Amino acid sequence: MLDLLEYIVKKAEKQGASQAETYFYGTELLRTGIEKKQVKISEKKYDAGIGIRVAVKKTDGFSIGFSYLTNLTKKAADDAVKQALKVASFKKPDSDFKSFQEHKPTKTVKKIYDKQIVKIEPEKIVDLATDLIKAVETDKRITTISGALGLGIVKVAIANSLGVSGEFKKTGYGAYGYVVAQEKGSVGVGGDSYTACFFNEEKTFNAFKKARDLAIRQLNPKTIKTEKMDVLLQPDALASLLTSTLIPEVRADNIQKRQSPFVEKMGQMVASENLTVIDDGLTPQAAGSKPFDDEGCPTQTTTILNKGQLQNFLYNSYTARKDNVPSTGNAIRIVGGFTYKPKYAVEPLIGPTNFKLCAGEKSAQAKFEDIVSEVKNGVIAKEVIGAHTANAASGEFSVVLDTAFKVEKGEVAYPVRQAMLGGNILDALKNVVLFADDFKQVGGEETVISSTILIKNVRVSG
Amino acid sequence: MLLDLAEKAIRLAMDLGVEYVDARAEQIHSTAIRLTNDRFEQAVSGFDQGLGVRMLYKGAWGFSSTSSLELKDIQAVVKITFKIAKATSKGVKEKAKICSVKPLKDHVKVKTRQPLTEVGIDKKMRTVLVFSKTTRDYSPKIVSANLAYEDAVGQKVVASSDGANILTDIGRVYVSVNAVAKQAQKLTSARERLGKMGGFELFNEVNGDEIMEKAAKRAVDLLKAKPVPSGRFTVIADPRLAGVFAHEAVGHACEADLIIAGESILAGKIGKVVGSKLVSIFDDSTLAGGWGSQKYDDEGVPTKKRLLIERGVLKGYITNREAAAKLKLEPNGGARAESFSFPPIVRMSNTYIARGDHSFEELLEDITHGVYLKATRGGQVDTAKGTFQFNAEEARLIEKGELTTPLLDVSLSGLTLETLHNIDAVANDFELHIGFCGKGQTVPVGDGSPHIRIKNALVGGRA
Numbered sequence A: 001m002l003d004l005l006e007y008i009v010k011k012a013e014k015q016g017a018s019q020a021e022t023y024f025y026g027t028e029l030l031r032t033g034i035e036k037k038q039v040k041i042s043e044k045k046y047d048a049g050i051g052i053r054v055a056v057k058k059t060d061g062f063s064i065g066f067s068y069l070t071n072l073t074k075k076a077a078d079d080a081v082k083q084a085l086k087v088a089s090f091k092k093p094d095s096d097f098k099s100f101q102e103h104k105p106t107k108t109v110k111k112i113y114d115k116q117i118v119k120i121e122p123e124k125i126v127d128l129a130t131d132l133i134k135a136v137e138t139d140k141r142i143t144t145i146s147g148a149l150g151l152g153i154v155k156v157a158i159a160n161s162l163g164v165s166g167e168f169k170k171t172g173y174g175a176y177g178y179v180v181a182q183e184k185g186s187v188g189v190g191g192d193s194y195t196a197c198f199f200n201e202e203k204t205f206n207a208f209k210k211a212r213d214l215a216i217r218q219l220n221p222k223t224i225k226t227e228k229m230d231v232l233l234q235p236d237a238l239a240s241l242l243t244s245t246l247i248p249e250v251r252a253d254n255i256q257k258r259q260s261p262f263v264e265k266m267g268q269m270v271a272s273e274n275l276t277v278i279d280d281g282l283t284p285q286a287a288g289s290k291p292f293d294d295e296g297c298p299t300q301t302t303t304i305l306n307k308g309q310l311q312n313f314l315y316n317s318y319t320a321r322k323d324n325v326p327s328t329g330n331a332i333r334i335v336g337g338f339t340y341k342p343k344y345a346v347e348p349l350i351g352p353t354n355f356k357l358c359a360g361e362k363s364a365q366a367k368f369e370d371i372v373s374e375v376k377n378g379v380i381a382k383e384v385i386g387a388h389t390a391n392a393a394s395g396e397f398s399v400v401l402d403t404a405f406k407v408e409k410g411e412v413a414y415p416v417r418q419a420m421l422g423g424n425i426l427d428a429l430k431n432v433v434l435f436a437d438d439f440k441q442v443g444g445e446e447t448v449i450s451s452t453i454l455i456k457n458v459r460v461s462g
Numbered sequence B: 001m002l003l004d005l006a007e008k009a010i011r012l013a014m015d016l017g018v019e020y021v022d023a024r025a026e027q028i029h030s031t032a033i034r035l036t037n038d039r040f041e042q043a044v045s046g047f048d049q050g051l052g053v054r055m056l057y058k059g060a061w062g063f064s065s066t067s068s069l070e071l072k073d074i075q076a077v078v079k080i081t082f083k084i085a086k087a088t089s090k091g092v093k094e095k096a097k098i099c100s101v102k103p104l105k106d107h108v109k110v111k112t113r114q115p116l117t118e119v120g121i122d123k124k125m126r127t128v129l130v131f132s133k134t135t136r137d138y139s140p141k142i143v144s145a146n147l148a149y150e151d152a153v154g155q156k157v158v159a160s161s162d163g164a165n166i167l168t169d170i171g172r173v174y175v176s177v178n179a180v181a182k183q184a185q186k187l188t189s190a191r192e193r194l195g196k197m198g199g200f201e202l203f204n205e206v207n208g209d210e211i212m213e214k215a216a217k218r219a220v221d222l223l224k225a226k227p228v229p230s231g232r233f234t235v236i237a238d239p240r241l242a243g244v245f246a247h248e249a250v251g252h253a254c255e256a257d258l259i260i261a262g263e264s265i266l267a268g269k270i271g272k273v274v275g276s277k278l279v280s281i282f283d284d285s286t287l288a289g290g291w292g293s294q295k296y297d298d299e300g301v302p303t304k305k306r307l308l309i310e311r312g313v314l315k316g317y318i319t320n321r322e323a324a325a326k327l328k329l330e331p332n333g334g335a336r337a338e339s340f341s342f343p344p345i346v347r348m349s350n351t352y353i354a355r356g357d358h359s360f361e362e363l364l365e366d367i368t369h370g371v372y373l374k375a376t377r378g379g380q381v382d383t384a385k386g387t388f389q390f391n392a393e394e395a396r397l398i399e400k401g402e403l404t405t406p407l408l409d410v411s412l413s414g415l416t417l418e419t420l421h422n423i424d425a426v427a428n429d430f431e432l433h434i435g436f437c438g439k440g441q442t443v444p445v446g447d448g449s450p451h452i453r454i455k456n457a458l459v460g461g462r463a
Helices: A002-014 A074-090 A115-119 A122-136 A201-217 A235-243 A252-256 A317-323 A368-374 A425-430 B002-015 B071-089 B121-137 B208-222 B239-254 B256-260 B321-327 B360-365 B416-421
Strands: A019-035 A038-058 A061-069 A142-160 A165-183 A186-196 A227-233 A275-280 A301-306 A354-359 A377-385 A396-408 A411-415 A419-424 A432-435 A440-443 A447-450 A453-461 B020-036 B039-057 B060-066 B105-108 B142-160 B165-183 B186-197 B231-237 B281-284 B305-310 B350-353 B369-374 B378-382 B387-399 B402-415 B423-426 B431-438 B442-449 B452-460
Touching: A002 A019, A002 A038, A002 A074, A002 A142, A002 A165, A019 A122, A038 A074, A038 A122, A038 B071, A061 A074, A061 B039, A074 B039, A074 B121, A115 A142, A115 A165, A122 A142, A122 A165, A122 A201, A122 B071, A142 A201, A165 A201, A186 A201, A186 A396, A186 A440, A227 A235, A227 A396, A235 A354, A235 A377, A235 A396, A235 A440, A235 A447, A252 A317, A354 A432, A368 A411, A377 A419, A377 B378, A377 B387, A396 B387, A396 B402, A396 B452, A419 A425, A419 B402, A419 B452, A425 A432, A425 A453, B002 B020, B002 B039, B002 B071, B002 B142, B002 B165, B020 B121, B039 B071, B039 B121, B060 B071, B121 B142, B121 B165, B121 B208, B142 B208, B165 B208, B186 B208, B186 B387, B186 B431, B208 B387, B208 B402, B231 B239, B231 B360, B239 B256, B239 B281, B239 B305, B239 B350, B239 B369, B239 B378, B239 B387, B239 B416, B239 B431, B239 B442, B256 B321, B369 B402, B387 B416, B402 B416, B416 B423
Parallel strands: A038 B060, A227 A377, A354 A447, B105 B165, B231 B369, B350 B442
Antiparallel strands: A019 A038, A019 A142, A038 A061, A142 A165, A165 A186, A227 A453, A275 A301, A275 A354, A377 A396, A396 A411, A396 A419, A419 A453, A432 A453, A440 A447, B020 B039, B020 B142, B039 B060, B142 B165, B165 B186, B231 B452, B281 B305, B281 B350, B369 B387, B378 B387, B387 B402, B402 B452, B423 B452, B431 B442
């Protein structure tokens, strides 16, 4: 693949580009769906393409053009180069653009390619799904078991005019179980997932069993009073909430656009001293890990909040040059929005790799059970609903606490029928007190790794 | 050519001994532009094509897709689909069946005066740039304008082993704006969208600048808004929010695949009272100008206007061929796929609450203390439990029948059935808006409603 990419870079340079960059992304995905306690459908997809960026020098700066191709031939590549140059000709020069990513040596990332996944036949996944259903179907109250198992193989290659030239392979595995239980008109719902680079049967069973246990424990919920109480947000809930608040707010592009509450807050205490936040692209087995980002910049470990103090933002090469700092290796080719676009069809923006939350001090870390036992009046939420409606520019959110349980006098008392948590993410982060020991990774390319956190004394509406 | 390839795939699959096969092929030119503060973050035109094959073998489904239309790749994809359908059949307990439909042949054309293929990306970029300037020029308080433009033009085909054979022309164009305003430390944002099925004539038919200014004005007005107190209130939902409620809380729960899967509170409730007598809800794929309209679904079945709730009584579901067979209902053309690379599943089209007979003022006058919720950044629903959450972009306090203090960052949550029963007034106005619906795959949909009044609704805020 690198041969074709380097051919394209040379071709673009010959046709008038000062710099060119090419990015190959190819995937092979297998997914088996479970519906109503049985295996329903299996799907296999292949997709591959190349994205081309060109920088054309004009009198007052560079203009960037982009195009892509899915027919991976030299002829199609020639046409795509012309198209990218055409788009560049229409654009005003961007005085902030200085260069694409320069070459830097990458570090090795361990355990992102599972040789076993490549060999797994569809029959094995169907058999696993059948066994999962059997393992979970242990209670008459369970009316539905749904979910999906997915395997993916990803190939990435990149080359540019500045000597960046690299490729890597990565695998992904994801399992999601969803269980509904019914008893005398009451409905209990539970879901759980497992995501990693490696296939893991045991963890898959654990996720499905957890979904089952939650569905049963959610039966016969009670309403709660509106009052201030302690809130235990579990990893899935945090991942949803942070993806729509803190993560976009620490992206350098949003800071430069002044669309973040962290503008001009560098070096300040913006969260509880109990909270440290790191973006780590090198974590073994984590879905967000990779040796280099989507512009070819080596990934790294970046401390964003150190014991509550704002220390860094997430950068790609463009925003880094604008602020005159090195890129943090957070260029990512994913755009939000409505129509799904494969990565090769998207120009790089900024996103996390593995966004990790951890205790600022050892004293802020405790066992999950011990944390619960200290809560006099509170609620535990496994998930939140509606986080994507948060206002990322200001950090304001209002979400429904889902798969939630009331905690009274140090014990999990009963399932909660309906409760809402509103506020500003900055206020919430200032009230973080403790971290549990139940670390979990949630997400794919952009992963959040966290344990349950205890937030003290916030208003919950019942 | 697309039809020939789809039929070739079907013949190859039938030779392997499958019960049923359908094939969908597409060739689409698309443009995507994203502009923030006059800088193009994305500007790309591309061409995508491919074919997806779905097979039913011993009651199990297999699906696979390829982005190549070369004969050898189509042969390969048929083989892989058969292989995975066969593997899946080993895990099937109850065999999937599909109902029979009369196979139809048709070519559905799209009306357009200015085809998207005849407009260069430069002109599209200039259009978006003008919209950005309009938004930013509205007020110095507008600190940011995020514009997105997307279009798609081409053809898609669906063919089945039953003999269905539908060629559909595609033409769709869409712009959204998110205006961000700032004063002191306060940041607010407001969003507007415009779009149509057709071509670039959209921008001659609709005053886009006016829509941009509307977003900018709302963002600036929100700077004066205060946080809302949480609690239970009588609320009035505007047509946008009420339309999203119809879609999220009711429409999803009426999707027949979720009914069968045991993931909907409306399962087994046809003929039963599920809401107030004032509530009638439709899902209508045939609505002229609807963002979610289509003549045939992605199984080649003609679509319909579906009555979901009539005066509080549940009347029907949205079905595909498999769900219709299983539930012994009529197939009503509810199968949709995002593209050739996804299998069709049960989806909504244009979902709306029918008009009532009160004026907006009449809805207001009985409220001593309530909240008026307007527009939305979206919502989420759990169809199995029947719970929902929606955010309102802006709100006003209602005091003694009058709209008073502007409020911000408000959300509405509740239980679907309880909320349907608590609707105690429906206005005689109506608006249909464009939206997108995600269910593992994203499709364009329309949401509509008049203003509605809901008693005892849970409003969440941060005050």
